[in-house]
Amino acid sequence: MKSNKFIILLICLILLSLGSCYATSNNTDIISSDGTDDLSIQSNINTNEKSNNEYIFIDEDSTYPKIDTDKYDTTYEENDNIETSQASIQNVNEQKILYVDANTGSDENNGDESNPYKTLQKAVTSIENNSIINMKNGEYILDQQIVISKSLTINGENNQQTIINCNNNVGFNITNTKLTFDNLKFINANQNDDASYPGVIMARSNVILLINNCIFSDNIGRMGSVLFSNGKENKINITNSQFYDNIATQRAGVLHIGGKDSIGHISNCSFKNNKVNTTDVTGNKGCGGAIYLGSSNLTLKDCDFINNSAVNGSCIYTSTSSTINISNSNFVNNTANNKNTLNNASRGGAITLGSGGGIITNTTFINNTATFAGAISINSGNITNITDCTFINNYAGNHGGAIHSFGQTTIKNSIFENNSAVRRGGAVIGVGTDDMIIIENCQFINNYLNKTYLNGKFYSLGGALSGHGQSSNWTIKNNLFINNSAAFGGVMFCTNDIDFIDFVNNTYINNSAMSGGVIMFNTSDLGVHINNDVFNHNIAQLGGAISFNQSHLTVAIHDTVFTNNIAENGGAIFIPEYQHLSVENVTFTENTAKEKGGALFINNSTFLRLFKSIIYKNKANLGSAIYYNNINSTERNFVEIRSSKIYDNIGNYSIYSTTNNTVTAKYNWWGSNHGNITANNNVDATCPMVLLFTQWSKVxxxxxxxxxxxxxxxxxxxxxxxxxxxxxxxxxxxxxxxxxxxxxxxxxxxxxxxxxxxxxxxxxxxxxxxxxxxxxxxxxQPGDPRQSYIRLTATQNPTNKSQYIIQAEVVDGRSQNIEEGKFIFKINGVSQGTASSIKDANLTLNVTNTGNYSHTYLITFVYGGTSHYTECRQNMTITIEGAKSANTKSQESTYWNDTNNTVYVTERSEC
Structure with missing residues (x-):
């Protein structure tokens, strides 16, 4: 019991002692431990209405201020009487407060509130570790650099009127410290000699720096006009602050945050009119108009970047092994540009990411400009994730109006509108080798390429997207593309041997190009899968929706709709070279080619299998559905259209082929039982589908x-x-x-x-x-007879090769045998008699060995029908060819070799 009472007394004494360590400035509560523990500020400042009463912690693992128990050497003796118990508390340092007033103070004073110092330099040299300096409004002109190696908090009275004028020098050189700047304005730092890097602050090693509610303007430095931090494991936390009109002469227009394992946190800040002013781009010079990140990690949120400039990364540049997380921020009117560099090769109108990649969320990019990557340049092997972002009116003078990616990139739930470039990728270009690019749930609206005429030809590739990375893979899923345009590939242009592209559930509306109103493939050995996409009212000269410009692509198009697309040739798809193309369950409706191929134009040897699809109301002068021109007949040809609906197409021939035996269009529905099968003679359009009632009941x-x-x-x-x-x-x-x-x-x-x-x-x-x-x-109508069908088979008698057994079978629509009715066999039109039982429908044909000459037998089987079944007729031709006869046969004929003759059997139905 005595022990417990003593402990309670001891705790009270400790709390009483700590009370003197807290101090209050005009608008900030400061809570600090010694030089090695975490530091936090509770800010009541409302800047840009973004952050009120926000706790900011240097150490993300800490949620409350920590008490360093090593500061307190506590001993006690336990006695029977608590009043006689003793406790001694040793080495408890009070947090001292000094005051500075540029107008009324004097460095001869003692620095208390009534007798403030005049200069900040005097206060810093006089104060103890872990103390506070409160500065009154006024301009404090530094006559020399201030060196700080103790833990301090320096508070201003008002960030517009408490001004630290660095007087054309480096303002602060800090090391081994926890330093807080709050509510201050810093101006006129200027250090550009080869020996010094920063403008306002040089942060060396073991630094924890907190900047809150401060303004930095008109400062100049070689690397970091405001901050150069390059020490190992430094921690930088900047909140509620403004940076404008600052200049770096080599890199990092405002902040240079580097050093291995260093961490930066920036929130609710504004960066405006900062720049890196150099034409030298060697060794990462000219990078980071506002922030340069080197070998460190940065979290940035709720920030605005306006009118900043550099050669590379007009706002932010991250170098090797750096990672960055950006959220809820805005990048507006920034420029990466240097007309004095070779080919003006500026990158990253807003951001340039190095090999560490990054995460960018809920951020807006508007009116940013560069030669490559109007908004974001990604030069990373690691993954970069871009989610819920908006890109509007960004411009690239060469490639990538919004994004230029040379790495693993995922873009989701984002909007790209009115972005443009000159040559490739009006919105996004991917150029990395072996990379994966995923674009999902995004909108691409009014992105375009200037139709540049270069070296005698147009050179603008991919109005929204452009893929140029060798062995790379793309997934484009659940996106909307409207009114994008380029000379080639209104939405996307693909080249340089991309391995595979997967298009899934996308919609393309009103896109345009000279070739490939939506997509142009200009690469070989590419795998393409298009599934559940919609192509509506896209326009081009060649391929209103899709154009293939090189050979040996393997393309599968499934469950997709092409409607109202327009071109000179190939209203929907234009195929000029050898491709392996599979089309299944695809609808082509009301596409128009002014010349040839209302739906598809095929201009060379191609393996095409179109199955289970609809080709309806397409229009062309020749080949209103499909036009096939096999100009290279020595190559393999296989074009099959099967099990599809082809009808009401407008023009000369629905299917037109320039060469014979190259297009098979069997087993298709042509719109009606007596529909116009409009295929020219080079197309095998036999065996059309016919609509019938088929009864199941046999009785x-x-x-x-x-x-x-x-x-x-x-x-x-x-x-x-x-x-x-x-x-x-x-x-x-x-x-x-x-x-x-x-x-x-x-x-x-x-x-x-x-x-x-x-x-x-x-x-x-x-x-x-x-x-x-x-x-x-x-x-x-009830009582109508059901349809009957005849099957004829011819078999050579194995014991007498001069005899052929002809067997007939009559079935209904369910292939059930019909056992009622009569039939007649005819040989060359001569009746062989009428059989009373259909079960005995057999005929023996005796043939004569023709020697060198052929002989043909026409076998006719007529089923007379009944009140229950319709009449039906089937013909079979048996041709015995001699040794001198031409050994030519129809592909569909049944044939076998006799001793000296070749026998062909063909059939014709008249049901």
Whole structure:
């Protein structure tokens, strides 16, 4: 019990002693420990309405002032009576306060509040460690540099009227100290000789420097007109301060923060009209119009940078191994420019990042200018993340209107508007080798390149984006691109062997170029994936949306829409060289080519597979859907259009090919059962899809309900080859069709998706059912016969090679055998008799060895139909060619070799 009472007494004595260590200036509460512990300031100053009552801590790990227990040597003796207990507290230093008044003070005074010193130099030399100097309003002209190696707080009365005039010298040289400047104005530092770096403050090693609510103007230094900090593990914390009209003659227009493991924190500050004034750009000279960061880390938030300039990084330059975190800041009207340097190679209209990378969040860049990178230049192998930022009206005289990246860069949730450059990348350019660039959830609006005419040709590449990094990879996802323009690639231009680009869920509207209204690929061996994108009303001379300008690209386009794009050739896509292109579930609607290829223009050998897509209402003079000109027939050619909808295209031929046997357009839907298959003779457009009612029930019940399925079926209507019978419902693109069911007193309209194979139950009292799909309308009435189909097979008799067995099979739409009805076999038009049972639909054909000459047999099978099934006819041609006959066959024919002859079998349906 006695011990507890004594401890309570001891604590009270300690607190009483500490009370004398606190001092209050006019507007700031200062809390300080000794020369080695953390220092904090509680500021009540409201500057630019950004920070009120904010605690600022030099050590981020500290949240409260710490008491250094080593300062206190405490001993006590425990007695029976607490009144006789003894405690001694030794070595407790009081925090001393001195006062300075430039107007009424004298250095002969003692420095107390009633008798202030006249000069700051006198106060600094007189005061003890861990003390406070309060300065009255007035101008304090330094006659020499002030050296500080003790922990001090220097407070001004008013930052507009408490002025420290450095008198054309370095103001302060500090080392091994914790130093706080608060509520002061610093002017006229000027040190530009080769022996000295800074203007106002030289911070050497083991320095903790806190600057709050201060103004620095009209200072000059070789490196850092305000601060040169290059000591190891220095800590710099600057808040609520203004820096304007300061000049550095080599680098760091205002602040030079360097030194290994040094840390800087800058918040709620303004940097205006500062600059680095030099034409020498060797050795990192000319860098950092406001801040130069060397081998250290900086956190910067809530700051404004206006009208600053340098050759590299008009506001901020970070060198090797430095990292920076910028948030909630503004960069406006800054310029990186030096007309006296070779090719005017200035970089970073606002920021230049070194190899350490950085994080930039919720920051605005407006009207910044450089030769490369109007706003941000990234020269880093590490990752740079840019999130929730806005880039408006930035300009690059060469590449990268907003961002020039030579590193790993991720840009998310940001806006790029009205940025421009002269040659490449109106908004963003990536030039790094083996780098990854990710652009996600961003908007690119009205970015452009000046259509520069250079060396006899236009040279502006990528109105918004430009990719030039060898072996680099890009991901462009969930972005909006509107009204971007360039000579080549209105949105993006790609060259220099980029490895892979992934475009996902982007929208492109009203972009324009001479070639590639949205994207131009000018590189070989590139992999491209375009998925779920929308290209709407983009314009170019070649490729209203996309243009390929070099060979050997592997491109996959899936689930994408091209609509209302316009070009001279290739309304949507222009392909002039060999490419490997896969197009699936893509819609081309109302694209226009004034000359050729309303949707696609293909101008050389290409591997193209277009599958499950829609080509609708496109327009061109020749090849209103697709134009193919194989000018190099020695190369491999493969163009296949299959399982797609091609209809209502306007112009001469929907599909046009200049050479034979190069384009296959089989198994497509042409808009109606009797649609105009407008392909020229060099295109194989056989086996079109036909819309049919196909019943599932095998037994006809006139007086009962029945089930049937509505499908798109392939029917052998125009081809001389075997097309086969199968449901194309799983191959056509997803579309809707309308079913109208007529009853005695009402009409029911239903819509179905075409590939879900809907089964509809039709009640007995239904009058009729109408199916509408595109330009086709067919009607089914109860009692109508179902469609029948014939399969013919020819087999050589293995024991008698002069005989061929012809077998017929009649099936319904579900490939179920039909067992009712009669048939007739004919050979060369001569009836072989009528069979009463369809189960016995076989014919034996005896042929004669023709020797050197060919002989042809026309086999005809006619199914007469019934009240339940339609009539159908199937032809088969068997050709026995002799040794002297030309050994030529249709690709679709069935054939085999006889002893001395070659046998070909072809079929033609008339169902």
């Amino acid at each position: 006809w019940n006139n007086n009962q309900s029945m089930d049937f399925v509505i499908n798109i079926k392939l029917c052998n209507k125009t081809s001389s080859n075997e097309c086969g019978i199968f449901d194309s419902v799983y191959y056509l693109p997803s579309q809707n069709f309308t079913v109208i069911t007529y009853y005695a007193n009402e009409t029911k309209i239903q819509t179905y998706e075409i590939y879900k194979s809907e089964v509809i139950t039709i009640p007995a009292h239904v009058i009729k059912v109408t199916l509408k799909f595109d330009n086709e309308e067919i009607t089914y």
